[in-house]
Amino acid sequence: MPLTVVGTSVPIAHGIEKVNGSLTYTINLELPGMAHVKILRSPYPHARLVRVDAGRAERLRGVAAVLTRDDLLRWDIDPYYGPMVRDQPIVAIDKVVYAGEPVAAVAADDLQTAEQALDLIEVEYEPLPYVLDPIEAMRDDAPIIHERLREHSTGFEDVKSVHWGVGRNVCSYSRVRRGDVEQGFREADLIVEGEYRTPVQQHCALEPHAAVARVRDDGAIECYTSTQNPSIVRDGIAGIFKLPLSKVRVMAPYLGAGYGAKTYLKAEPITCALAKKLRGRWVKLVLTREEVFLTVTRHAAIVRMRTGFRKDGTITAREATAWFDAGAAADVGPRTAKNGGYSMCGPYRIPNVKFDTYNVYTNKVPSGAFRGFGVAQVSWAYEQQMDEAARRLGLDPLEIRRRNIARDGDRFSTGQVFEGVAFSECLEAVARELGWDRPKPAPRGTKSYGRGLAVTVKSSITPSMSSAMVKMDEDGSIEVLTSSVDMGQGCETALAQIAAEALSLPLERVKFYPPDTDVTPYDQGTQSSRCTFTVGTAVGRAAAEVREQLLRLASEQLEARVEDLYLEGGHVVVRGAPERRISYEDLIRRKYHMRVGTLVGRGELKTEGGLDRETGQGIASAWWLQGAVGAEVEVDTETGAVRVLRLVGAANAGKAINPLLVEGQIEGAMGQALALTLYEEMVFEGGQVANPNFLDYRLPTVVEAPSELRAVIIEKPHPVHPYGAIGCGESVVPPTAPAIANAIADACGARVISPPITPEKILRSIREGRPV
Amino acid sequence: MKHVVRLTVNGAEHDLLVRSEETLLETLRDRLHLYGAREGCGVSVCGACTVLVNGEPVSSCIQLTRLVDGGSVETVEGMASPDGTLHPLQEAFLEHGALQCAFCTPGILLTAKAILERDRDIPEEELHDLLSGNLCRCTGYEKIRQALRAVRARL
Numbered sequence: 001m002p003l004t005v006v007g008t009s010v011p012i013a014h015g016i017e018k019v020n021g022s023l024t025y026t027i028n029l030e031l032p033g034m035a036h037v038k039i040l041r042s043p044y045p046h047a048r049l050v051r052v053d054a055g056r057a058e059r060l061r062g063v064a065a066v067l068t069r070d071d072l073l074r075w076d077i078d079p080y081y082g083p084m085v086r087d088q089p090i091v092a093i094d095k096v097v098y099a100g101e102p103v104a105a106v107a108a109d110d111l112q113t114a115e116q117a118l119d120l121i122e123v124e125y126e127p128l129p130y131v132l133d134p135i136e137a138m139r140d141d142a143p144i145i146h147e148r149l150r151e152h153s154t155g156f157e158d159v160k161s162v163h164w165g166v167g168r169n170v171c172s173y174s175r176v177r178r179g180d181v182e183q184g185f186r187e188a189d190l191i192v193e194g195e196y197r198t199p200v201q202q203h204c205a206l207e208p209h210a211a212v213a214r215v216r217d218d219g220a221i222e223c224y225t226s227t228q229n230p231s232i233v234r235d236g237i238a239g240i241f242k243l244p245l246s247k248v249r250v251m252a253p254y255l256g257a258g259y260g261a262k263t264y265l266k267a268e269p270i271t272c273a274l275a276k277k278l279r280g281r282w283v284k285l286v287l288t289r290e291e292v293f294l295t296v297t298r299h300a301a302i303v304r305m306r307t308g309f310r311k312d313g314t315i316t317a318r319e320a321t322a323w324f325d326a327g328a329a330a331d332v333g334p335r336t337a338k339n340g341g342y343s344m345c346g347p348y349r350i351p352n353v354k355f356d357t358y359n360v361y362t363n364k365v366p367s368g369a370f371r372g373f374g375v376a377q378v379s380w381a382y383e384q385q386m387d388e389a390a391r392r393l394g395l396d397p398l399e400i401r402r403r404n405i406a407r408d409g410d411r412f413s414t415g416q417v418f419e420g421v422a423f424s425e426c427l428e429a430v431a432r433e434l435g436w437d438r439p440k441p442a443p444r445g446t447k448s449y450g451r452g453l454a455v456t457v458k459s460s461i462t463p464s465m466s467s468a469m470v471k472m473d474e475d476g477s478i479e480v481l482t483s484s485v486d487m488g489q490g491c492e493t494a495l496a497q498i499a500a501e502a503l504s505l506p507l508e509r510v511k512f513y514p515p516d517t518d519v520t521p522y523d524q525g526t527q528s529s530r531c532t533f534t535v536g537t538a539v540g541r542a543a544a545e546v547r548e549q550l551l552r553l554a555s556e557q558l559e560a561r562v563e564d565l566y567l568e569g570g571h572v573v574v575r576g577a578p579e580r581r582i583s584y585e586d587l588i589r590r591k592y593h594m595r596v597g598t599l600v601g602r603g604e605l606k607t608e609g610g611l612d613r614e615t616g617q618g619i620a621s622a623w624w625l626q627g628a629v630g631a632e633v634e635v636d637t638e639t640g641a642v643r644v645l646r647l648v649g650a651a652n653a654g655k656a657i658n659p660l661l662v663e664g665q666i667e668g669a670m671g672q673a674l675a676l677t678l679y680e681e682m683v684f685e686g687g688q689v690a691n692p693n694f695l696d697y698r699l700p701t702v703v704e705a706p707s708e709l710r711a712v713i714i715e716k717p718h719p720v721h722p723y724g725a726i727g728c729g730e731s732v733v734p735p736t737a738p739a740i741a742n743a744i745a746d747a748c749g750a751r752v753i754s755p756p757i758t759p760e761k762i763l764r765s766i767r768e769g770r771p772v
Numbered sequence: 773m774k775h776v777v778r779l780t781v782n783g784a785e786h787d788l789l790v791r792s793e794e795t796l797l798e799t800l801r802d803r804l805h806l807y808g809a810r811e812g813c814g815v816s817v818c819g820a821c822t823v824l825v826n827g828e829p830v831s832s833c834i835q836l837t838r839l840v841d842g843g844s845v846e847t848v849e850g851m852a853s854p855d856g857t858l859h860p861l862q863e864a865f866l867e868h869g870a871l872q873c874a875f876c877t878p879g880i881l882l883t884a885k886a887i888l889e890r891d892r893d894i895p896e897e898e899l900h901d902l903l904s905g906n907l908c909r910c911t912g913y914e915k916i917r918q919a920l921r922a923v924r925a926r927l
């Protein structure tokens with residue numbers, strides 16, 4: 001049957017609320033008697049916490065409570081949290097490990113009072129030596145940041161292959177060994193070697209983190225929070241406060257974006273702890289922009305890569321070491337590093353690989369999940385190496401990629417066989433759209449023009465699990481219950497479309513229930529681009545269960561075999577006799593002999609996989625993110641100024657549930673990645689963030705956007721998803737930066753190996769004739 | 773110290789008692805429960821807090837309320853007609869997918885409205901210059917540009 005809803009660009013859900021300002025974000029929530037929170041943060045990157053005295057602050061009129069380590073030690077809780085390593089205290093206990101770490105928190109009747117109270121908290125620090133670079137942090141003389149490494153008790157299955165605490169300040173380590181790299185290098189005619197660095201950067205979701213919580217008299221916790229992971233936050237809070245999950249309720253209103261910044265525990269622990277102190281009273285925390293910079297960052301990384309190429313451009317071997325900068329807490333870093341690490345092969349056939357990846361603590365703001373998840377940091381290296389090899393072998397950059405690109409049947413670095421991948425289609429699409437074969441614009445005055453390509457592969461958390469429920473009401477309308485969070489990507493719209501299609505209902509009869517862990521079933525998180533595939537499949541299966549029930553009811557009532565029935569327009573119809581039909585409403589009413597009743601369907605998807613600890617071999621991903629980007633740039637060789645004129649991105653969506661929304665993801669990913677490539681860097685001075693605000697950390701405006709920003713949707717379906725869809729929200733983030741770097745090199749020869757690609761770096765590279 | 777201030781917001785008159793250092797953003801959100809303007813940066817760079825004061829786009833996060841006493845404020849809540857008909861800009865943004873998380877959307881809509889009402893045929897480059905005080909991190913700006921191109925004919 002032809003699709004009627006899936007595949008159409010229906011308007012984004014809650015569109016009217018979005019354009020009239022009434023959409024509920026967590027920051028809007030006002031609850032009766034709410035107390036407001038302000039946090040006191042450490043100015044030192046590393047120090048012993050000698051004394052914390054909140055006495056004077058507590059006595060200030062209007063202050064309801066002050067949270068310090070005394071409370072954490074007094075209560076029967078586990079004050080340390082973290083999704084993989086429990087290395088983050090709710091507020092600092094014996095020491096502080098980064099400038100910006102919370103040391104105390106005040107809840108007061110209003111923000112001004114809370115702010116005043118911070119000045120009255122007396123804190124004595126004993127500064128310690130600190131380290132800011134991951135390679136330096138591994139040296140024998142580096143200060144030790146976490147004396148003890150505590151593992152999470154309910155660890156994620158995919159992280160079981162990492163090695164913990166291997167080396168000084170090493171949080172985690174992972175490796176991949178396949179084939180024989182030494183033999184591979186012996187077969188090479190050319191070896192390309194280089195070091196590539198990515199700085200600390202920030203997600204800059206426009207809505208800051210916020211949480212509103214209350215602890216009821218029976219100890220149960222209720223928390224509204226701008227989170228991408230309601231189920232995991234519930235588990236985390238329950239773990240801290242030693243409560244059964246049924247006593248913790250997490251609700252996620254719409255997010256003003258996330259990009260990974262709002263994964264795992266962020267604003268919730270402090271808010272819930274203060275709520276616990278103020279039994280019964282709602283407590284609200286909204287971070288300032290500065291505080292967001294001090295809460296979570298994108299992993300900085302250093303990649304040293306050595307790749308062997310034959311004369312014809314085919315790759316014989318790759319050896320690489322990557323150091324991911326975890327900052328002062330692990331957060332999800334062990335996975336980021338593992339996944340970035342094994343992705344160093346790129347979407348290419350490389351029979352011999354040797355990868356070592358370290359995830360290292362430093363005294364900086366903790367790094368966490370960021371759209372692209374470690375892959376952007378490594379593709380920055382490998383896609384520039386492809387162009388370097390092409391240049392030295394006299395090959396076209398498109399041609400060298402064609403000769404190595406992985407297709408179905410080829411293997412990833414972990415030995416996993418690629419199935420249903422469209423790397424080649426994505427690459428060819430951007431080359432075609434960019435006009436790769438057409439001559440590029442001729443230089444004009446000091447302005448030169450260049451083009452660049454990049455194609456990348458990314459995994460999605462595997463194993464992972466999502467569940468969904470579909471509840472049909474007595475009039476045939478449905479509610480879709482999942483713990484997926486809409487942060488603008490449109491998952492609510494897409495999941496509603498899937499349910500509507502599966503049950504042949506108009507969208508007006510489909511309601512997407514907002515995530516609420518008391519009601520919506522477990523979801524591992526709206527991250528890793530996994531919602532459309534994993535939750536979408538779960539929703540499809542839940543809808544199928546409801547369909548089965550409708551068909552069985554209709555089979556009785558229409559006296560037909562189930563095989564002869566189909567769904568259409570809210571009715572069950574007999575094949576070949578369309579006048580014999582009955583609406584869902586009538587089916588249910590006839591079942592109960594009155595207008596009452598509910599049908600419920602449930603569905604889930606748990607994907608399988610796992611890697612060997614020593615060789616990194618095994619199944620890395622249930623499905624792959626496939627993306628390519630082509631860039632055309634203008635470089636002023638006198639000033640070093642760069643303008644990105646055109647960016648074309650292609651991603652495999654499997655099947656675009658909503659093409660307009662998929663385009664939005666591809667375009668938005670390129671826009672964000674362009675900003676990261678040209679403008680963004682968090683600067684540390686004396687261990688403190690020197691530019692934690694939008695005046696000094698500049699984001700591009702509409703003026704800097706390329707004149708042409710185009711999305712191409714590739715559809716090579718995946719067999720598991722009911723409509724063949726896979727995710728692509730992150731797909732074109734990793735290829736954007738190297739495509740731009742390659743275009744700049746093509747324009748003027750400048751090779752910059754560390755973003756942001758500033759005019760100064762371009763001029764230096766031109767002048768010095770070497771990578772900068 | 774508190775000040776008595778009269779503001780006309782979306783056509784409705786309000787007499788308010790505000791703090792000396794209270795910003796227009798705080799007044800609109802905390803006292804009048806108008807949530808369309810929001811704080812994204814606190815330093816008037818991101819534009820998420822943009823409202824129109826006497827027809828001009830203003831960063832309400834740094835605008836002291838007492839200094840706009842007697843003024844007329846227009847927020848995104850006042851853009852649609854009383855019967856709920858969306859403004860052509862709002863419609864164009866929805867039609868072209870020019871929003872995702874929509875945190876920046878009210879600010880962009882109001883700024884664009886002010887610019888285009890003054891000069892419907894303003895050259896695109898100038899329009900973009902005047903919109904450089906409104907950041908968007910989700911869309912890459914492409915569909916916002918398309919929506920703005922399409923809407924001119926309907927204004």
